Amino acid sequence: MSAVAAPSVYSGGASVIAVGVLLAEFGMFRQALLRDQVRLYAAQSGLISALAVLVAAARQLPELYVLAALSAGLKVVIVPIVLRRLLRGLGHGGDGAQQDQAAHGWTEIAGSGSLSLASTILLAIAVAAFGFFSVGALRIASPVLPPTALAISVSVALVAFVLMIMRRDVASQAIGFLSLENGISLAALVVAAGMPLILEVAFLFDLLVAVVVFELLIRLHHGRAESLSTADLTSLRG
């Protein structure tokens, strides 16, 4: 393989942001506290908004600035606030210490993985590699398409699935679903940046609906099981 030329500023910047999104996704495997998990999701969403600003500036699409602002407002501010409020509400069932923990967002979700952390990461690397190379095999090339960003967005979606499967707590599963949407936004931004604004806004409101549904589900599950773990649901298997 010949020496690789340095990428242009736009494509290099887009790739760096995309890698950041993927690293945040991997970081979610490690977070032990619910509060940190929510923060990491907010940071990942912030990166997506930054990418929207970059694409808007590089390809002269002013409506993307509106999208960046909307997406930042919704995913960096509103969704984390809703999730945190939800966590505070979860303290009522337990004893005093548990309520206190929930109020500060210290709810422990560590150790909810079914494999050890290092093995989970290795598994996720393998899954991400599958995403990378299957997109690479398609040989999509375009002057406006940063080559790695699309492949990384597929990897983000796949790794989000691994997160949802491997973590046994409801909260991580919800965050995994929400970050899956981040991966899809990433793909939409780099492939079809000119997609009409109204369509993208509709997606964002879809996300809001998902958050409300997850809130209901988490409350329901916590009300019945008095924990965030889904481990005891396996006994319901037929």
Added chain:
Amino acid sequence: MSPNLPMPLIQVLQVMTVAVAAPGVSGVIARVEARLQGRTGPRVAQPYYDLAKLLRKEALAPEGASWVFLAAPLGAAACYLTVPLLIPVLTTFGLPLGYMGDILGGGFILSLASFLVAVAALDSGSPYAQLGASRAKTFAAITEPAVLFVIFVVALVTSTDLPYALAATVRSSSGQIAAPAHLLAAAALFMVILYETGRIPVETHTGTNEFGMIEEARPFEHSGPHLALLKWGSSMKQLILYTILLNVFVAPWGLAATPRAAAVGLAIIALLGKAAAAGTVVAVIDNSFAKLRLFKITEFAAAAFLLAVLGVFTLYLGGG
């Protein structure tokens, strides 16, 4: 106009810079660390006084130890003095012996030194030294994949595995340093260096706390000049690793492009300044994070591995 220095002299200067400056860099780090913890701390030259004191003392060997025990510190120090010949310490151009080995060759020599120290530790028969040697070898095997993938990134970017070539590529364009593969590889290498120099994740590099002892446990039975050589060797290893990180990956600027005396002198000062800056960053990181439990080291190694593998992936897809 300063005169041109002969090539062999520059080559000797590379080795001497690392050998002479290494304890000083350790001294700077110890000082910064003490300041961060609100202590006055030892003076920067303290490691030199320590070495001088140890060199004057008597050398003792435990009963039953063979010649390996006494020869290993010399062998290890010789290895650490060989590596600076292979990496760009002062110059941007390769020196006569500079192409004797590539990055893998340098890595082999560094692991040979670590192997010799481990063998001496086993030879001593002391449980602490043996524990340190066994941990060092086990964890070296865990961090090795990350190092390999960093080398793969270098190989994919430059089509060679010569450290001089990567440094030249990084200098050639500003876009290269912000390329995701380069950032990921540099970050992975930095994490490996944090581990290799006995900082986070688990080791306490100054204390004698057995839970976190890896590198520091190995010279437990050595004394006098042999202990001095081992301590000097580990500070040389630290400076060599910093030099690889700085002059090959992160900041390959300030190196001498010509063999003029002034340029080489400037390069020495630049290297020392960069190494002190890197040491400060390391000390800040070391003091801002809690140590992990010993067996959490796989998580740290997995993170470094993840970064390096992603670097290779992005390169493979042509993202740079």
